[in-house]
Amino acid sequence: MVRSAHLTQAEACGYIEGPPALIVMDNSANLTIILFLLLIFPLAGAVINALVGRFLPRRAVEALACAAILASLAMAGLALAKAGEGTFILKFFDWIVAGDFSSSFSVCYDPLAGVMALMVTFVSGLIHLYSVAFMREDEDYRRYFVYLNLFVFAMLVITLADSLIFVYLGWEGVGFCSYALIGFWYRDPANATAGRKAFILTRIGDAAFGVALALFFLFFQNFSITYINGHISSLNITMATILALLLLWAAAGKSAQLPLSVWLPDAMAGPTPVSALIHAATMVTAGVYLLMRLFPLVQMSPLAMMVIAGVGAVTALYAGFSACTQTDIKRVLAYSTISQVGYMILAVGAGDIVGGMFHLLSHAFFKALLFMAAGCVIQALAEEHNIFKMGNLHRLLPGVSYLFLAGSLCLSAFPLLGGYFSKDRILLATFLHYDPIYWAFWSIAVVGALLTPFYSFRLYFLVFNPRPDGPRREDLKPFPRFMTWVLWPLMLLALGDGVLNLPGSYGKNFLGNFLAPVPGARPSLNAPPWLEWDMRFGTAGLVVVVIILTYFVYRRPPSGWAWLNELLSSGFYLDRLYLKLIAGPYQVMARFLWREVDERGLDRGLYEGSAAGLHTLSGLAGLWTTGRLSTYLKMLFLGLTALFAALAISWYW
């Protein structure tokens, strides 16, 4: 059961690239079993609930779904404790073997995957618990928990899988579950449309992943991530660039980066815990994570790195601007997610996957926190999403307010909190390229970083600050206190996860050192101290200033600048652009093919025309059958006479 197929393959080729000491052969089956259970628990939860859930009481279904994820979390913790900093390639069993082509259910467990798996199961576990309270009035809870469990399974597959085909399975799995959960309340056509939009747009990205898979097989005859990362030197720069750009396109679809970003704001149609799970903590990070997993390949091509950094920086800025004028509480958070994922992509483009992973972790904590706190607000205000109709909530819901404040501070990268260290590290890594183009990306990213405190505190002040025409105590609907309790662990982690990777000068670069065995990771950036401190103090000061300014701007809701408002809140008309440029002509073409070619040309022209012709012909042939016996006999004799005459003539000729 336990094998290290790729190592032996590499040995058979006579050479091993990359540091071979990092590939550890695991002789104990324990880790395999732990990882297998880690993957199988959520799947089992989904399957059991789907098959026999209807016979179980509601509490049992909920308990089963939560227990599956919590057991998975326990396994993730156990695996991390057991594996430490080692890299393990473990094969469960073969999947497809045909000639040269083979793909197996195999996992590559390295520190990156370990940390990611722990984060995914932890955040998903809390979200499951929160969902039990959040969905308390929904009758479709069974479908909800089945999809939620299935989603976690697919995400864990992406996280752990070694074979890219296996990754693709998870990749499509999260796409499907995302579609099913965004359109969860499918009776409202708008929700169903949002689900379809998410599915189609991520599909455009998936197509690139499919092409990349074919190219991987062409170049490597192998789908294993570790094998590919170990053999990239057989690739020339052009091929590496093509592959990296295809992967970027795939990642842009999944991670909602430009130009495929438009699905994420609409994905807020789903239940709020789904937004927290899919569109903040896990699925949108899948694209970034894929780039990190294949980082040695991506790193080969400077051009691709630059494009990746550019996409990340521009998306961060674009989504930051768009978030500034949204009126729907969840759409603000959605645009901020796009923006923050942009920073992670920028980190990959800047060659610092440790920084990217660090930001991914902090973002997962504070964004899940923000979304679920927003869920409490929405339920307390009877499904009100418009932040301009909120206010006064600090007085009315102090518990939620502190949680939201903590999340907003982390999102804004407030000094010494979680998001501060991670975002700073990304900015620093970008700056350290000493290249005008990267400096341009750096300045774009800094502007984006200054927009972040603005939009997050605009949101906070509008929702929680006192306002005379805001909701009053008697307008509030009660919601279970449990919904705020599950957020406390998230808040503590969000506030404190900076200690995971304090700057090197403290000598505590913990996460960086832990991730050091990951191919391509740089534990420390080795920046000149003056630059590092300048940048740290600079951004810290600016963030505080922006927060104070925001307070004064949003003491009362401002008005004016309608065109700018309109431009930003529609996300720079990107949706309308796509509708006009792509969906419009496509619809015209589809209508033409339907009406003119299919209905008029094929149906009426070809099929009905030929049918009518045959009908006429058969009518003519029908004239011969008069029904008179004597006619038939006459014909028979005539025919026989002719036949015999012909025979006689040919005989005597």
Added chain:
Amino acid sequence: MLVPFGHLLILAGVLFVMGAACAVARRNLIMILIGVEVMLNAAGIALVGASLRWLQLDGQAFFIFILAVAASEVAVGLALIVYCQRRTGTLDADRYDLMKG
């Protein structure tokens, strides 16, 4: 052979054409059946004549078969005609035109 073979063939031909004319021209089903019988016998004359002409008994044996077949055919045919008469009340062949195109 007392009678020349050519005469035999002429007789058989004349009988055959008369039988065919009867089958084609008459409308009564029984008359059509009689016409068919005449045609069969015309063919029989030709067979017997040919058997004498070439001194081979195959033709005569064949005619005995034809007699047996004709007898059973007439039995079945008459039974059918009786059935048709009962069913439709007519023996006019032109009234049986259900298969008209």
